Amino acid sequence: MVPTISDQTSDDVRDPDLVAVQEGPEAAGELTRPAGLDREKILQAAIDFIDEQGLAALTMRRLGSSLGVEAMALYRYVPGREDLLDGVVDRVVETLWDDRDGDDIQVVDHSGWQDYLVRLAHGMRRIALAHPAVFPLVASRPPAAPWVRPPLRSLRLVESFLGTLREGGFSDQAAVAAYRAYSSFLLGHLLLEVTQIGAQVSLLDQPEGDEQAQRETDMSEYPNLARTESLLGQDKSAAEFEESLENLLDRLERVLHEARNSGGDVGDL
Amino acid sequence: MVPTISDQTSDDVRDPDLVAVQEGPEAAGELTRPAGLDREKILQAAIDFIDEQGLAALTMRRLGSSLGVEAMALYRYVPGREDLLDGVVDRVVETLWDDRDGDDIQVVDHSGWQDYLVRLAHGMRRIALAHPAVFPLVASRPPAAPWVRPPLRSLRLVESFLGTLREGGFSDQAAVAAYRAYSSFLLGHLLLEVTQIGAQVSLLDQPEGDEQAQRETDMSEYPNLARTESLLGQDKSAAEFEESLENLLDRLERVLHEARNSGGDVGDL
DNA sequence: CCGGCGTCGTTTACGCCGTAAACGGGTGGG
DNA sequence: CCCACCCGTTTACGGCGTAAACGACGCCGG
Numbered sequence: 001m002v003p004t005i006s007d008q009t010s011d012d013v014r015d016p017d018l019v020a021v022q023e024g025p026e027a028a029g030e031l032t033r034p035a036g037l038d039r040e041k042i043l044q045a046a047i048d049f050i051d052e053q054g055l056a057a058l059t060m061r062r063l064g065s066s067l068g069v070e071a072m073a074l075y076r077y078v079p080g081r082e083d084l085l086d087g088v089v090d091r092v093v094e095t096l097w098d099d100r101d102g103d104d105i106q107v108v109d110h111s112g113w114q115d116y117l118v119r120l121a122h123g124m125r126r127i128a129l130a131h132p133a134v135f136p137l138v139a140s141r142p143p144a145a146p147w148v149r150p151p152l153r154s155l156r157l158v159e160s161f162l163g164t165l166r167e168g169g170f171s172d173q174a175a176v177a178a179y180r181a182y183s184s185f186l187l188g189h190l191l192l193e194v195t196q197i198g199a200q201v202s203l204l205d206q207p208e209g210d211e212q213a214q215r216e217t218d219m220s221e222y223p224n225l226a227r228t229e230s231l232l233g234q235d236k237s238a239a240e241f242e243e244s245l246e247n248l249l250d251r252l253e254r255v256l257h258e259a260r261n262s263g264g265d266v267g268d269l
Numbered sequence: 270m271v272p273t274i275s276d277q278t279s280d281d282v283r284d285p286d287l288v289a290v291q292e293g294p295e296a297a298g299e300l301t302r303p304a305g306l307d308r309e310k311i312l313q314a315a316i317d318f319i320d321e322q323g324l325a326a327l328t329m330r331r332l333g334s335s336l337g338v339e340a341m342a343l344y345r346y347v348p349g350r351e352d353l354l355d356g357v358v359d360r361v362v363e364t365l366w367d368d369r370d371g372d373d374i375q376v377v378d379h380s381g382w383q384d385y386l387v388r389l390a391h392g393m394r395r396i397a398l399a400h401p402a403v404f405p406l407v408a409s410r411p412p413a414a415p416w417v418r419p420p421l422r423s424l425r426l427v428e429s430f431l432g433t434l435r436e437g438g439f440s441d442q443a444a445v446a447a448y449r450a451y452s453s454f455l456l457g458h459l460l461l462e463v464t465q466i467g468a469q470v471s472l473l474d475q476p477e478g479d480e481q482a483q484r485e486t487d488m489s490e491y492p493n494l495a496r497t498e499s500l501l502g503q504d505k506s507a508a509e510f511e512e513s514l515e516n517l518l519d520r521l522e523r524v525l526h527e528a529r530n531s532g533g534d535v536g537d538l
Numbered sequence: 539c540c541g542g543c544g545t546c547g548t549t550t551a552c553g554c555c556g557t558a559a560a561c562g563g564g565t566g567g568g
Numbered sequence: 569c570c571c572a573c574c575c576g577t578t579t580a581c582g583g584c585g586t587a588a589a590c591g592a593c594g595c596c597g598g
Contacts, residue, residue, distance in 0.1 A: 037575085060556060072557075073576050081556065139460070140405055146468040147501035149461050155491055162493035175493075176500045180461075180509055188457025191408070192418050192449075199415040222424055224431035224444075231445045232416035240449055247520055306546080329585060341586075342547050350585065 037069065039077040043087045050088070050133045060084075089138050092131055093153050096123045113168030114249050117182065120161070121245050124151055124186055125193075132194035139191050149183035151190065169256060178252050185248050193237045306338065308346040312356045319357070319402045329353075358407050361400055362422050365392045382437030383518050386451065389430070390514050393420055393455055394462075401463035408460050418452035420459065438525055447521050454517050462506045 045067050049058055060081060064071040078084045128135040128151075139150045152158055158179065165175040219226045314336050318327055329350055333340040347353045397404040397420075408419045421427055427448065434444040488495045 059554080061554080070577055071555095072578085075557070076575065136409055140409065140464070142464070142468055142471065146465060146472060147498075150464070155494060159491040159494050162497060166493060172497045172500055176497055177505075177509070179501075180505075181513060184457035184461055184509075184513065185453075186457070187461060188453035188455070191460070192453055192456060195409070195411070195419070196415060199411055202411065203415060222428040224435060225424060225428050228431060228441045228445055229416075231441055232448075236446075236449075240446070240453075244450060244453065247516075251516055328583080330583080339548055340584095341549085344586070345546065 037067065037073060037077060039087070040091075042067065042074055042077055043084070043091045046084060046088050047092060047131065047134060050137075051131055054133050055137065085137060086141060088134060089141050089153065092127060092134050092138060093151070093157075095127060095130075096120075096157070113164050113170070114253070116161075116164045117249060117252075118245065121182075121186060121241075125190060125241060127151075128190040128194050129197075132197045135190060135194045139187055149180065149187070151186055152179070152183050169260065171259060174255060174259060177255075181248060181252070185244060189237075189241050189244060193241070196235070196237070306336065306342060306346060308356070309360075311336065311343055311346055311353070312360045315353060315357050316361060316400065316403060319406075320400055323402050324406065354406060355410060357403060358410050358422065361396060361403050361407060362420070362426075364396060364399075365389075365426070382433050382439070383522070385430075385433045386518060386521075387514065390451075390455060390510075394459060394510060397459040397463050398466075401466045404459060404463045408456055418449065418456070420455055421448070421452050438529065440528060443524060443528060446524075450517060450521070454513060458506075458510050458513060462510070465504070465506070 042063070046058065046063055049063055049066055053062075060071040060074055063084075064074055067074075074084075078087065128138075135151070138153065141150070141153075143150060143153060144155065148155070148158060152161065161179055161182075162172075162175050165178055166172070170178060219229070225232070311332070315327065315332055318332055318335055322331075329340040329343060332353075333343055336343075343353070347356065397407075404420070407422065410419070410422075412419060412422060413424065417424070417427060421430065430448055430451075431441075431444050434447055435441070439447060488498070494501070
């Protein structure tokens with residue numbers, strides 16, 4: 001039922017082109033030899049590997065051979081497997097900053113905190129959908145500090161979040177409460193969305209079995225399930241994400257204005 | 270927190286009270302030897318083991334030896350490690366039904382769907398907090414059907430959910446939408462809550478390091494973090510959970526009444 | 539009473555894993 | 569010219585999941 005660990009075997013050593021480099025030593029900068037390792041190259045290879053083969057299939061030996069290298073070579077650049085995974089998470093989350101054409105999350109002149117939260121949500125969702133097999137790692141790896149809540153995993157990100165809300169008029173308490181509500185929302189929605197993607201994929205690649213024998217198993221015992229099965233199968237993730245996000249923003253806005261009007265230090269969400 | 274069956278290590282034959290059962294079907298029946306394995310005993314031992322040592326520490330050999338048995342003995346009752354983990358998840362989730370004194374989720378005469386959703390939320394939260402190291406498994410193991418959304422992991426549970434909402438006046442579409450919003454909410458909140466528990470625990474048991482050298486690292490670059498650090502550290506999980514849950518219920522109620530008044534088949538959340 | 543057989547845990551073995559440690563080749567600076 | 573260092577390879581070890589063969593033991597029909 002589970003994807004299992006890959007399947008097909010080895011068959012390594014595929015391309016001797018790797019050696020065909022032209023160019024002198026430094027002259028044109030580093031020569032980008034395909035075999036020249038560095039930490040970034042290894043992390044990117046790990047991300048690609050997980051995207052293609054799944055997390056369970058990632059081993060040091062296989063990752064090495066996907067780079068045309070023995071497993072032990074990786075240990076010059078990465079302290080071990082756990083640290084490699086941490087690096088993968090960091091690198092994936094960091095695509096928040098550099099990627100989206102002009103939608104930089106970081107810049108200060110937002111159109112307001114609502115706009116910031118919407119951009120940030122869409123950015124994280126883009127990342128989750130781009131790397132559905134990596135996202136569970138983003139969600140579940142122990143964070144740097146105990147109050148860093150996945151998937152908003154970097155101090156820089158939390159700092160930017162709190163700063164933007166402060167500028168928007170939130171008290172410290174309200175901003176922190178918003179941070180927690182927002183991270184819960186993101187984590188729940190995105191993790192379920194990528195889980196569903198993974199589940200559908202893993203259904204496709206094993207069409208085997210006893211024909212259509214137990215397609216609906218004992219669905220007869222579950223009338224509500226049977227009746228709504230097609231509804232349950234529909235994917236409205238995008239619309240539901242927007243809906244929940246809007247609801248959260250409304251709630252935050254309400255809290256913000258109530259706090260302002262009452263003048264007190266309400267803060268609790 | 271749960272009855273727990275075993276605990277200590279090998280050294281079998283510990284409690285002759287077990288034999289003092291008042292009769293079985295035929296004569297003395299089986300004598301409930303402590304070493305007598307069965308699937309349930311193994312699953313419970315696995316749950317206890319994960320609660321105490323963490324998921325990463327669970328291996329077939331170690332689980333076996335915690336039962337006073339070689340690893341291979343487990344394979345008579347469990348097809349393999351993956352299936353064992355599935356069994357653990359099922360067993361933990363099933364404590365929803367049998368445990369809570371009178372608060373049975375299952376019974377039909379609820380005080381309404383709101384009450385049902387509140388009970389269910391509290392039940393799942395109780396499970397998550399009772400087994401913080403197991404809950405990530407509940408959250409992330411591939412579900413039985415692609416539309417089963419953790420942590421509401423059983424067909425029976427989803428059936429009961431949908432049925433209750435139907436009785437409460439929800440259309441099929443609205444009930445399904447509510448199911449998705451509700452599961453997202455639960456997963457996000459509970460996963461973050463148990464993650465934080467785990468993080469705090471893992472901080473306590475490694476007080477070593479370079480003294481207080483880098484306690485606040487480069488906090489100076491993050492003024493908002495520095496200022497709100499104590500706020501961020503506070504644990505208001507319970508209150509936030511209730512608040513978010515109430516908000517979700519309000520939202521569902523609004524949708525339900527709008528759908529009724531407009532008479533149409535609104536259904537979207 | 540007994541002999542075979544089913545049940546259940548053990549032993550042995552295999553291939554893969556993460557990684558420590560020793561190794562070697564090529565290259566650039568003295 | 570040579571040697572020291574960088575960097576990937578080789579070798580090795582203990583632990584993992586699990587297949588397969590192996591016994592000990594209790595029951596049951598003859």
